[in-house]
Amino acid sequence: MSTRVKRRALSLDCKVQMIKAIESGIRHGDVCRKFDVKPSTLSTILKKKTDVLKMFEHNKIEPCRKRMRFSAVDDVEQALLKWFTSARSMNVPISGPILQAKAEDLGQRMNHSEFKASNGWLERFKSRHGITFKSVCGEAASVSDDMVDDWVTLTSPGLIDGYAPRDIFNADETGLFFRLMPDKTLSFKNDVCSGGKTSKERLTVMLCANMDGSEKLKPLVIGKSKNPRCFKNVKSLPVDYKANKKVWMVSDLFIEWLHKLDKKYKRQKRKILMFVDNCPAHPAVKNLKAIKLFFLPPNTTSKLQPMDQGVIRNFKCFYRQRVVQRMLVNLDSGETLPTINVKDAINMLHSSWQKVTDTTIANCFRKASFVHSPNPDVEQEVSIVDRGDNTADNTSDVECLWDNLAHHIELPEISFSDFVCADDETGVCESPSDDAIIVSILEQNAEADEDDIENVSPDIPVDIELPSSSEAMDCIVKLRTYLQSCENVETMIFSQLSTIEDMLFTSICSGRHQTKITEFLK
Secondary structure (H helix, E strand, O other), X not given: OOOOOOOOOOXXXXXXXXXXXXXXXXXXXXXXXXXXXXXXXXXXXXXXXXXXXXXXHOOOOOOOOOOOOOOOOHHXXXXXXXXXXXXXXXXXXXXXXXXXXHHHHHHHHOOOOOXXXXXHHHHHHHHHHOOXXXXXXXXXXXXXXXXXHHHHHHHHHHHHOOOOHHHEEEEEEEEEEOOOOHHHHHHHOOOOOOOOHHHHHEEEEEEEEEOOXXXXXXXXXXXXXXXXXXXXXXXXXXXXXXXXXOOOOOHHHHHHHHHHHXXXXXXXXXXXXXXXXXXXXXXXXXXXXXXXXXXXXXXXXHHHOHHHHOHHHHHHHHHHHHHHHHHHHHHHOOOOOOOOOHHHHHHHHHHHHHHOOHHXXXXXXXXXXOOOOOOOOOOOOOOOOOOOOOOOOOHHHHHHHHHHHHHHOOOOOOOHHHHHOOOOXXXXXXXXXXXXXXXXXXXXXXXXXOOOOOOXXXXXXXXXXXXXXXXXXXXXXXXXXXXXXXXXOOHHHHHHHHHHHHHHHHHHHHXXXXXXXXXXXX
């Protein structure tokens, strides 16, 4: 008699490893032997490859789980998990009975009146999402200096000592009123901007760099419109652009951004330590292979977050400086003040981020006590405008620009520093209400994908005709002629212009098909 083989259930993580092995070129037979499965089992897993990878990458279930079944009230569980994540990010203690009561409340509001959050359901919910209840000590509202000191002397050195400075990163968001002009600064200052008309005037920008400043990641920009009219004919941007109606960072965007980054560093075979602040938009992200995500203690970012020590302010200074320069160019030419659309803002903020030097970033990490030495005695202040690398953008230039602008238009009694800091209090994420959580889950499950069109003022030129190849080359010639008429233009500028010219030639030539002799005989 044949012996009955006991069926062995495979975890989600194991299935993903098998799929990755096949994708890397390993033969089916070798994969079956390595994981001790039959060819029919591997074939079944490969047929469900899309669903398996989707569950793994989007944290649908715990990787250690062997069953991929969902609850009968899956939408309620999704909403409850979002609520739980938001509450824990603010260090609010949550017990089992609280979770059960909240689940039944959400069930009633989501048309599951028959749902009862029993003890059995609670255990299954905790198992599905890897939740464990632990005691929470202290208060959420405030953090003592002792906590900061403990972080600096005890926690931080133990974390960063195993990583090189190039592999230690910090990411943080900031709000940016991208159309803000100096004469409107007072009306925008201290505006939290949680939606409404003002949200059309702002962007949320996430900046990320490593400890020695050698690697500045492409900014993640969040706008209100998914497809602004100014993006017509645009296929490449110097930033990653996303959109939602509140112009806020949300957990889904953060998870997507981090997984994309994780794949990049996995290909490079690097191990990264990423520090972020503890806010509802930054959940604990699972299934990361190359990145270790670490959250700064609550309410300590003003002292411990490197980006808040001067990097973001330096970036905003360069952006506002570019706005003032554009205003002066228009006023000197007798034109009206410039109106900035989202594409203009993206180009300017990209340029501003490039101007933030590695020296500034390294000093800000040092100021936040990110040092491998156990006794960081030196604390360097960072100027609002970086004075390193012989850049022309120094304090005297800013003051000169500001004075020139005052001769053209009437400015309120503010300094350039006030202009830079006008949107410092702007919100970049929210603690979602129950209604917002329910709406987001319902929209997500319905896969609503509206092509949101930006509500742009009529005076903003959005319908710009796409220039031809020859017109683009003429612009290069005109720009080179203009630069040659200026004094003290650095050689690097002409080299960069030649690089752009080469790119245009390559693009034009690659778009042409081979000419046939019959075309000349027509």
